[in-house]
Amino acid sequence: MDEACMYDVVIVGAGPAGSTLARMVDKKYKVLIVDKRPFDISDMDEKCCGGLLAPDAQKMLAELGLGVPKSVLSGPQMFSVKTLDFDNDLVRYYQRFYINVNRNLFDKWLFDLIPDHVDKKINCCYKGYTIQEGTYKVTLKVREYDKNSSRMAMSDDNLVVRTKILIGADGGNSAIRHQAFIGRPQPDTYLSIQKWYKTPRTMPFYTSIFDSSITDFYSWLIQKDQQLLIGTTIQKGKNPNTQYNRLIDRLVKEGYEIGEPVKQMGTVILRTRKTKQIQLTKDGIGLIGEAAGLISPSSAEGISYAIKSAVYMADAINQKSVTFQKKYTKACIGIKRNIWFKNIKTMVIYNRFFRKLVMLSKILALKGNHHHSEK
Numbered sequence: 001m002d003e004a005c006m007y008d009v010v011i012v013g014a015g016p017a018g019s020t021l022a023r024m025v026d027k028k029y030k031v032l033i034v035d036k037r038p039f040d041i042s043d044m045d046e047k048c049c050g051g052l053l054a055p056d057a058q059k060m061l062a063e064l065g066l067g068v069p070k071s072v073l074s075g076p077q078m079f080s081v082k083t084l085d086f087d088n089d090l091v092r093y094y095q096r097f098y099i100n101v102n103r104n105l106f107d108k109w110l111f112d113l114i115p116d117h118v119d120k121k122i123n124c125c126y127k128g129y130t131i132q133e134g135t136y137k138v139t140l141k142v143r144e145y146d147k148n149s150s151r152m153a154m155s156d157d158n159l160v161v162r163t164k165i166l167i168g169a170d171g172g173n174s175a176i177r178h179q180a181f182i183g184r185p186q187p188d189t190y191l192s193i194q195k196w197y198k199t200p201r202t203m204p205f206y207t208s209i210f211d212s213s214i215t216d217f218y219s220w221l222i223q224k225d226q227q228l229l230i231g232t233t234i235q236k237g238k239n240p241n242t243q244y245n246r247l248i249d250r251l252v253k254e255g256y257e258i259g260e261p262v263k264q265m266g267t268v269i270l271r272t273r274k275t276k277q278i279q280l281t282k283d284g285i286g287l288i289g290e291a292a293g294l295i296s297p298s299s300a301e302g303i304s305y306a307i308k309s310a311v312y313m314a315d316a317i318n319q320k321s322v323t324f325q326k327k328y329t330k331a332c333i334g335i336k337r338n339i340w341f342k343n344i345k346t347m348v349i350y351n352r353f354f355r356k357l358v359m360l361s362k363i364l365a366l367k368g369n370h371h372h373s374e375k
Ligand SMILES: Cc1cc2nc3c(=O)[nH]c(=O)nc-3n(C[C@H](O)[C@H](O)[C@H](O)COP(=O)(O)OP(=O)(O)OC[C@H]3O[C@@H](n4cnc5c(N)ncnc54)[C@H](O)[C@@H]3O)c2cc1C
Pocket: 012, 013, 014, 015, 016, 017, 018, 034, 035, 036, 037, 047, 048, 049, 050, 051, 052, 053, 054, 057, 124, 125, 126, 127, 169, 170, 171, 172, 174, 175, 192, 193, 194, 231, 267, 268, 269, 288, 289, 290, 291, 294, 295, 300, 301, 302, 303, 304, 306
């Protein structure tokens, strides 16, 4: 056996799923968490996300005894969603209870809660694994400051560690899922684009947009302090940039004043349409959070699933690490059922005719004088 450092658990990815698991795995285990991000606020690779904590995510944080610090919040806090249905030419407002956060600071807050007995490697990219003598040999690459280009660059050398349990908490585009679960059903893959625009105005609601000429999923507008975030998520086979521009054109036509973006980013987002697309364990490998396909196919809400699955994984490993697979899979039955139910909801929300009926009925819609000066 080579001299590579031996761990009980290696967690790849320090998003909400990975950081929660690292925090909760028992002290008796030797744990390493790695993330390619630097986790400093200055120039962090930001997770492309709307940064809204839905009631389910709030509930998970409450169950863990956590309250979101003020420093993590973005403004304004919004109490409604404006639903713009361009297919049916309808607008409705509904009461919603989101918490608007700065997603970078939220992730950093959860990362900083990981106790000192856990080894942490940031700026560290997972490259792959091999199985050797019943353990996983994990290859990592560290990003270092390159004096010549004055940028962070991947070092030439590999860093190798060994582990009994390898956890993929590496998000929608999980390299571990791609390697270990090859040949198994995978969630549908979409591409998300988000751009930030300066705005002098206040938009006191979250806006969701249904327009089947843009996407069979949805688009959104969320204010983040002095900036307006406009995003959409596009199914495979369509050009995401063309579809995004189509969204902007449509919004401008509706009277929105949209200037040049100050920041933009894109990422893979999973849409789990069938529960068999959810992949949880294979031998000593476990997936948590979006890496496992745990994300709402109706709203793209994923933070609650990330935290919940991490809690279940921690329970399973803490109870009996060698048979964590069985316990974790059993614990996730409720999550799978929930995603199945969200798919039923999807059939209604994303059906133009049913959505029209719901919106025309004004069931649960807010009364009041919503004016359009916020555009
Ligand atoms: C555009 C968009 C908007 C969204 N809006 C919301 C929202 O408003 N509310 C909500 O609840 N959910 C939202 N979601 C979903 C939510 O962001 C995810 O479901 C959630 O972040 C999943 O958490 P996670 O910890 O599983 O993965 P992630 O948060 O994706 O974290 C994965 C981590 O793994 C790291 N990583 C990945 N690959 C490697 C590698 N090879 N080596 C090392 N590290 C690696 C990444 O740097 C990252 O830190 C949105 C998603 C998208 C794409």
